[in-house]
Amino acid sequence: MHQKVIEIQPLISRQYLVEGENGYLLIDTGLSNNYAHIINFLERRSISLSSIELVVITHADGDHYGCLAKLQAKLPSMICAASEIEATAIRQGKSSRELKGSSVFSPIYFKLTAPLFISPSARIDRILSVGEELPYLGGLEVLDSSGHTPGHISLWSKSTRTLFCGDSIWPKGKHLSPSTGANTWNQQKACLAFENQLALQPDRILAGHGHWRRD
Numbered sequence: 001m002h003q004k005v006i007e008i009q010p011l012i013s014r015q016y017l018v019e020g021e022n023g024y025l026l027i028d029t030g031l032s033n034n035y036a037h038i039i040n041f042l043e044r045r046s047i048s049l050s051s052i053e054l055v056v057i058t059h060a061d062g063d064h065y066g067c068l069a070k071l072q073a074k075l076p077s078m079i080c081a082a083s084e085i086e087a088t089a090i091r092q093g094k095s096s097r098e099l100k101g102s103s104v105f106s107p108i109y110f111k112l113t114a115p116l117f118i119s120p121s122a123r124i125d126r127i128l129s130v131g132e133e134l135p136y137l138g139g140l141e142v143l144d145s146s147g148h149t150p151g152h153i154s155l156w157s158k159s160t161r162t163l164f165c166g167d168s169i170w171p172k173g174k175h176l177s178p179s180t181g182a183n184t185w186n187q188q189k190a191c192l193a194f195e196n197q198l199a200l201q202p203d204r205i206l207a208g209h210g211h212w213r214r215d
């Protein structure tokens with residue numbers, strides 16, 4: 001089995017294309033203004049948009065699903081999937097949780113960060129359940145990595161020891177951290193998700209805002 005993983009260079013967040021038998025899986029879409037960037041990226045690599053058969057959204061923050069509605073408009077046949085909780089938020093163009101301590105932040109802070117939390121609502125066709133397996137990279141298991149948001153999911157390929165973790169793990173160089181701060185829905189769960197995923201002993205961690213490889 002040789003299936004490629006292609007990282008789409010970031011505008012704030014990273015997206016990943018995973019090659020399957022009949023088409024690609026796209027993990028997350030980036031901000032709504034990421035559309036041209038994705039289309040150009042695919043064109044440069046001679047990958048047609050129609051070869052994306054499935055989109056999985058790790059969680060309902062705008063920097064992860066903001067561009068989904070535009071991609072769907074261009075390619076209505078694309079199947080889009082998320083966990084139940086995150087799907088409900090995406091269908092409403094919202095985030096699945098509020099910023100903690102919102103009263104202490106100034107209106108200017110909200111103005112600057114609003115695009116990260118509010119996005120055009122989008123269609124979700126398929127609800128993913130924890131434990132189910134998608135047919136990529138020898139089997140991509142859906143993991144519960146809630147904490148950053150209440151329905152956050154990761155995808156884990158045991159055979160290639162590859163973990164797509166969205167915002168549940170934050171790599172910085174060799175250092176890895178859990179989700180923390182005002183945009184973390186539940187700190188205790190975020191730490192648990194972090195530990196549970198590292199216990200799987202991944203060889204590469206492909207996150208929403210960085211990546212990490214075991215030496």
Ligand SMILES: [Zn+2]
Pocket residue numbers: 013061063064167208209
């Ligand atoms: Zn993010």
